[in-house]
Amino acid sequence: MAVTSSDTHFLDIPDVVLTIIFSLVADTRTRNAMSLVCLKWHLLERSTRKSLTLRGNVRDLFLLPTCFRAVTDLDLSLLSPWGHPLLDSFPNPLLLAQFLRHAFPSVVSLTVYVRNPSTLHLLAPQWPDLRHIKLIRWHQRLPTLPLGIEFVALFEHCRMLSSLDVSHFHCWTEDLPPAIQAYPMLAASLSQLNILKHSSVEGFKSHELLAITASCPNLRELLATCIFDHRFVGFVSDETLLALASNCPSLSLLHLVDATSLSNVRPDLNDDGYTSEDASISRSILCDVFAGLPLLEVLVLDVCHNVRDAWPALELLNSKCPRLKSLKLGQFHGICSGVDSRPDGIALCHGLESLSIKNSADLTDNSLEAISLGCPKLSKFEVLGCKKISAKGIRKLTHVLRNTLVDVKISSCKNLNVVSLLQTMEPIRDRIERLHIDCVWKNADNSVKQTASSNGETRLKKKNKSRDNSFCSRTWSKLQHLSLWIAVGDCSGERRPCTGSLGLRYLARYPSLSRMLLDCSGVIGYGLTAPPGYPDLSLWERFFLYGIENLNLNELNYWPAQDMDVNQRSLFLPAAALLAQCGSLRKLFIHGTANEHFMMFLLRIPTLRDVQLREDYYPAPENDMCTEMRAESCRRFEDALKSINRHIPD
Amino acid sequence: MGYNLLEALNVRVVGSGDRYLVLAHGSGTDQSVWQRILPLFTPSFRIILYDLVCAGSVNPDYFDFSRYTTLDPYVDDLLNILKALGVDRCAYVGHSVSAMIGILASIRRPQLFSKLILIGASPRFLNDKDYHGGFEQGEIEKVFSAMETNYEAWVNGFAPLAVGADVPTAVREFSRTLFNMRPDISLFVSRTVFNSDLRGVLGLVSVPCCVIQTARDVSVPASVAEYLRTHLGGRTTVEILRTEGHLPHLTAPALLAPVLRRALAR
Numbered sequence: 033m034a035v036t037s038s039d040t041h042f043l044d045i046p047d048v049v050l051t052i053i054f055s056l057v058a059d060t061r062t063r064n065a066m067s068l069v070c071l072k073w074h075l076l077e078r079s080t081r082k083s084l085t086l087r088g089n090v091r092d093l094f095l096l097p098t099c100f101r102a103v104t105d106l107d108l109s110l111l112s113p114w115g116h117p118l119l120d121s122f123p124n125p126l127l128l129a130q131f132l133r134h135a136f137p138s139v140v141s142l143t144v145y146v147r148n149p150s151t152l153h154l155l156a157p158q159w160p161d162l163r164h165i166k167l168i169r170w171h172q173r174l175p176t177l178p179l180g181i182e183f184v185a186l187f188e189h190c191r192m193l194s195s196l197d198v199s200h201f202h203c204w205t206e207d208l209p210p211a212i213q214a215y216p217m218l219a220a221s222l223s224q225l226n227i228l229k230h231s232s233v234e235g236f237k238s239h240e241l242l243a244i245t246a247s248c249p250n251l252r253e254l255l256a257t258c259i260f261d262h263r264f265v266g267f268v269s270d271e272t273l274l275a276l277a278s279n280c281p282s283l284s285l286l287h288l289v290d291a292t293s294l295s296n297v298r299p300d301l302n303d304d305g306y307t308s309e310d311a312s313i314s315r316s317i318l319c320d321v322f323a324g325l326p327l328l329e330v331l332v333l334d335v336c337h338n339v340r341d342a343w344p345a346l347e348l349l350n351s352k353c354p355r356l357k358s359l360k361l362g363q364f365h366g367i368c369s370g371v372d373s374r375p376d377g378i379a380l381c382h383g384l385e386s387l388s389i390k391n392s393a394d395l396t397d398n399s400l401e402a403i404s405l406g407c408p409k410l411s412k413f414e415v416l417g418c419k420k421i422s423a424k425g426i427r428k429l430t431h432v433l434r435n436t437l438v439d440v441k442i443s444s445c446k447n448l449n450v451v452s453l454l455q456t457m458e459p460i461r462d463r464i465e466r467l468h469i470d471c472v473w474k475n476a477d478n479s480v481k482q483t484a485s486s487n488g489e490t491r492l493k494k495k496n497k498s499r500d501n502s503f504c505s506r507t508w509s510k511l512q513h514l515s516l517w518i519a520v521g522d523c524s525g526e527r528r529p530c531t532g533s534l535g536l537r538y539l540a541r542y543p544s545l546s547r548m549l550l551d552c553s554g555v556i557g558y559g560l561t562a563p564p565g566y567p568d569l570s571l572w573e574r575f576f577l578y579g580i581e582n583l584n585l586n587e588l589n590y591w592p593a594q595d596m597d598v599n600q601r602s603l604f605l606p607a608a609a610l611l612a613q614c615g616s617l618r619k620l621f622i623h624g625t626a627n628e629h630f631m632m633f634l635l636r637i638p639t640l641r642d643v644q645l646r647e648d649y650y651p652a653p654e655n656d657m658c659t660e661m662r663a664e665s666c667r668r669f670e671d672a673l674k675s676i677n678r679h680i681p682d
Numbered sequence: 683m684g685y686n687l688l689e690a691l692n693v694r695v696v697g698s699g700d701r702y703l704v705l706a707h708g709s710g711t712d713q714s715v716w717q718r719i720l721p722l723f724t725p726s727f728r729i730i731l732y733d734l735v736c737a738g739s740v741n742p743d744y745f746d747f748s749r750y751t752t753l754d755p756y757v758d759d760l761l762n763i764l765k766a767l768g769v770d771r772c773a774y775v776g777h778s779v780s781a782m783i784g785i786l787a788s789i790r791r792p793q794l795f796s797k798l799i800l801i802g803a804s805p806r807f808l809n810d811k812d813y814h815g816g817f818e819q820g821e822i823e824k825v826f827s828a829m830e831t832n833y834e835a836w837v838n839g840f841a842p843l844a845v846g847a848d849v850p851t852a853v854r855e856f857s858r859t860l861f862n863m864r865p866d867i868s869l870f871v872s873r874t875v876f877n878s879d880l881r882g883v884l885g886l887v888s889v890p891c892c893v894i895q896t897a898r899d900v901s902v903p904a905s906v907a908e909y910l911r912t913h914l915g916g917r918t919t920v921e922i923l924r925t926e927g928h929l930p931h932l933t934a935p936a937l938l939a940p941v942l943r944r945a946l947a948r
Contacts, residue, residue, distance in 0.1 A: 627862065
């Protein structure tokens with residue numbers, strides 16, 4: 033057969049071009065496959081891999097691959113055993129720290145679990161050119177540590193730091209200001225600071241926020257938890273906001289979130305939707321604050337205490353902050369009246385692409401209509417806890433914005449139930465990519481059924497009892513992420529779960545469903561401590577997980593139900609057994625603890641590659657007391673996991 | 683045994699004080715069950731915690747089925763631990779099966795124990811003529827045979843439902859903790875516990891004892907505490923806690939702690 037001269041092969045492409053092509057590939061598995069083709073591709077792939085997450089047991093650190101020298105973004109926080117002090121178990125930790133540096137010389141962005149300061153003392157000097165660091169700690173900060181010692185260890189060695197993320201790092205609010213003030217040059221060059229504390233329920237006090245922002249005048253991004261309740265010391269007042277704006281005029285991203293908002297509890301509002309206390313923020317000051325931040329692009333003000341009649345300030349947003357694209361407001365009222373379908377208040381911010389409204393007591397269907405007319409570029413819309421809106425308003429909104437909306441979240445709105453909500457999604461059914469709804473069935477007509485196909489990820493949050501999931505939908509061709517909140521009921525009462533189940537098996541209708549986050553941590557009950565005759569959490573586990581083997585899941589993140597009395601989130605026998613039946617699972621992450629012999633059940637899954645217990649909730653159990661999953665158990669389990677797998681690791 | 687006992691059974695010594703105190707957990711739990719009691723005693727005692735070889739937190743490979751056929755090897759483990767730690771005198775708090783182990787240990791080495799505190803203890807679980815242990819032979823056999831016939835299912839995690847509705851509450855409660863251990867170990871240890879009968883040796887105990895019982899424990903009838911008081915050889919007191927349940931150290935530590943303190947003082 034004649035070979036034409038125009039027959040060019042992929043390998044004929046010049047290296048420079050190939051390098052660029054390779055550097056655009058982000059998916060890890062694809063990259064791993066590419067690196068197996070031939071030696072040249074292997075070298076090219078390694079030289080273009082910029083981001084790496086190390087998994088594996090820390091005692092195998094000497095096996096660290098040294099071919100990833102181009103990596104600039106390194107994540108060390110997921111090394112096994114999860115949450116243990118990183119190098120403490122070695123007789124010569126400095127040597128290993130230096131080995132890490134040798135293997136990854138180009139790192140400028142680091143994520144690391146800092147159980148105690150020794151980790152930073154060892155690692156910070158290895159990468160003095162570090163630009164971005166994310167610290168993680170779900171365990172409690174040792175009370176004997178001097179204030180700020182961990183930040184000082186970091187700042188002393190990494191003088192080029194421009195971005196610091198401690199949102200998942202448990203420390204005291206008093207730790208940061210003195211350290212920031214001790215390194216003024218570093219503070220002045222800091223451009224991103226994330227102190228939105230998910231890892232505890234404290235908020236920064238007003239004077240701490242001002243001390244920090246005064247030292248960091250060049251901040252472009254600031255995310256912080258604070259206290260808006262005027263009954264507490266250090267609450268955020270008008271003066272605080274003004275001073276903040278004047279300290280950091282270059283802010284393009286600002287999140288100020290009340291500490292109570294992150295506690296993951298559904299809002300407890302009075303019948304009208306107002307909190308008992310108002311925030312001490314006046315709308316005229318808000319106007320001045322917005323005027324002082326002209327570069328603002330993303331703004332989150334999750335106040336958790338009433339800010340009334342906010343519309344004048346919001347109307348001003350449009351002119352004072354012309355770049356504003358994303359806005360989230362919590363407990364703001366009077367944001368848009370929508371009278372005569374004329375856009376007013378927030379609906380005048382026509383540049384908005386993402387809008388999230390939380391607990392706005394007087395938001396009505398008219399408001400929604402005005403917003404949809406006034407913000408034609410809206411692609412992401414969220415509404416939580418707004419009692420006055422109805423399906424009609426949502427439907428109007430989705431209709432008007434049918435060409436732009438791709439991400440919708442609707443939660444805790446009294447007048448909405450699942451069936452009517454799904455009908456409101458009709459205009460955007462074939463565009464929508466991410467959807468969250470609460471599965472509330474009251475007033476729903478159960479006879480409505482449709483058929484479905486969708487792909488991607490499902491996040492299920494379980495709270496109260498529901499009947500079988502018998503809904504599906506007509507083709508949602510672009511839907512990638514579906515998130516459902518399902519109410520279950522008081523699991524600490526005498527009621528046992530009925531013989532049915534949550535209905536996970538119905539999700540089998542979605543064959544491309546490959547990743548799931550199953551969050552049962554909202555379920556509170558008894559672990560070992562159940563009084564006689566009361567069911568314990570293991571019975572509920574069976575109820576939640578029954579049917580999971582019917583799904584083609586590749587990856588599952590599971591948050592077990594919790595026994596709050598003893599701070600236990602643990603896997604019991606039914607969960608271990610049911611999870612072990614998911615034959616296609618490759619990755620399983622359990623956000624809790626588990627006994628070794630329960631983990632051994634999971635070895636029955638032939639495709640299982642990556643399992644980890646991550647107690648990433650506050651406070652993470654101190655390993656001494658919680659004997660499940662000790663370091664030796666972890667090592668035995670991971671050895672067993674590696675030995676049964678005969679595929680080439682990817 | 684070819685392994686380091688102190689490591690294998692997760693032995694820990696915490697606290698500061700001049701007296702040793704051993705906290706021994708019962709079946710279906712491990713030493714973390716003492717977590718709420720521990721901080722109340724660490725200032726005044728050197729506390730020794732360990733896991734029974736059958737606990738879920740111990741490497742199951744250490745469970746030698748040919749060795750642990752009665753309670754005596756468990757007693758060996760306890761005494762070996764104390765010897766390895768160089769302890770020649772201590773107070774002992776044992777829950778459930780560890781109470782039985784403590785009784786046997788004190789008979790073998792009476793000088794070692796200054797006081798025995800027995801929580802949820804029973805010398806024999808099965809009923810006998812004139813003795814009410816709480817469980818009928820027939821009931822227990824039903825549970826064991828259900829486990830054995832459905833062993834495959836049980837090993838795969840579905841036995842809790844197989845222990846059916848016709849089985850009395852006591853047995854169901856007991857079986858709740860069964861599944862915290864590896865199934866084969868669990869079945870084996872349950873048989874060992876139910877086959878044990880310490881009534882004959884109670885009189886040989888010379889160490890002073892304190893029997894702590896909750897007002898309602900489905901695993902231990904109220905009469906058992908009185909039986910222990912009249913039959914234990916040493917000076918014995920009985921304390922009834924005004925709470926229910928089999929795990930007062932977990933569910934009611936605030937009630938248990940003062941009682942423990944009083945018992946340890948004398």
